[in-house]
Amino acid sequence: MSHKLSLAIQSDEVGESVRARYTMTSSILRAMLYSSNRNMITALGGPEKITLEQLARVYQEGTGDFGICFEYALHDSIRARHSSIYPIIEDVLHSFCKIKGNPESILFGIEKNGNLNVVETARNSLTDDARVLAGKVGKPPFLKHRVAVLERAFRSVKHRDRLPQSISGLWQADLFLGSPTAEQWVGTTLKVNREELKQAPGLRVGIFPSKTKEGPKRDEAKNLIICPLPYRSDFMVLFGASFQIAKQLMHANANMPKAPALVYEDDLAVAEWLSARRKFPVMAILEALHPLMQPGLIKADQSAESVAANNVNAFAPMPLID
Incomplete structure (x- = not known):
């Protein structure tokens, strides 16, 4: 339906x-x-x-x-089309990930202290044909029926072996960014510092506040599309306040x-x-x-x-x- x-x-x-x-x-x-x-x-x-x-x-x-609150604020701001955030996310998805359509955000809310599980939201936000782009050759894997496995993989090491190699690190995602019409999504990690961004199979986008003025670009060493958010932009100033x-x-x-x-x-x-x-x-x-x-x-x-x-x-x- x-x-x-x-x-x-x-x-x-x-x-x-x-x-x-x-x-x-x-x-x-x-x-x-x-x-x-x-x-x-x-x-x-x-x-x-x-x-x-x-x-x-x-x-x-x-x-x-700070990081958890940053996740929620960024997720809500993407959904609200915040003027200093949405065009950057749109550029990343259109130009780098080749995902067309209006960008949306899904909060993959397994909180890092284990106290909250809002994974049900991710399940309900995905169609059965939704796929996750892992940046690998081959057909992208389906995403919706793997959400439960990702949840268990976050909580237990033994479940991580049950994920396909191409997305074996997707359980570390904070958000899924993508398009409902294209039914394509990318695992996204949010960090307070650029140095904390780490490569993991299945993660495609890394977002962080940046004190320098720079645009999105591909980081071959980390195998990530890095997406700096200007630290002195209205979004980051508003978030800090x-x-x-x-x-x-x-x-x-x-x-x-x-x-x-x-x-x-x-x-x-x-x-x-x-x-x-x-x-x-x-x-x-x-x-x-x-x-x-x-x-x-x-x-x-x-x-x-x-x-x-x-x-x-x-x-x-x-x-x-x-």
Whole structure:
């Protein structure tokens, strides 16, 4: 069964920085929620029930926090056609991977601490004929029915031998980037530093923040198409500011952070709005943020593209496709 996809196409630049921060901070808080200790979250009623105040108390800072939040923010921004991200991803898929059609992102959400499994989203987002391009000679392997194997391979070494050699490292993917119409996808790894990008069979694209101005290119040594994101672009600046807001809220137990933790008016406005709602469930807060986004930031446009039913990220509090 298939249906038409309503594409969210960006029509205006991000204008009001406060509203842009609302959008990005919601992605970051969602990442923090689903990467926190599963047992503690369950004891408090599960992801749908836990309040922002409770999340702040159970949230434990980890060395991979920035990376996990970066994954969620980038995934959501690709789906929202963020102006400083989408053209870069489009160039990588069209020019380097030869995948035509409107780029989409699938979050392969096996969180690195093992507390969250949103692999079901990946299964529901893929058609039966979807293939993963591994950059090898031969017919690309089907992807959908291998998602469960990839999940087990992430958790157990013994299952990695059950993957075809061409995609034996695909379990390390953070996102799948591709096109629903072309039914072609590439395993994508996200790292905070370029030096952390590693070659693995099945991984084709490596994304990282870059302090230098450079475009996508093929790295023969790593066998990856590397995709630098300008560190001083509006996306990375916005992500950095929003990440700081969320971290300071967690540190303050969801109360309003004291000066000098946050000093800029835009950051203070977002933190104040969130802290005032600390007694409410996190998911309800994220849903309430939706009307506060900048009007015209995304524009719904009917497309002939079709994908399998249930292709929407099951954990997205704010629908990016209708």
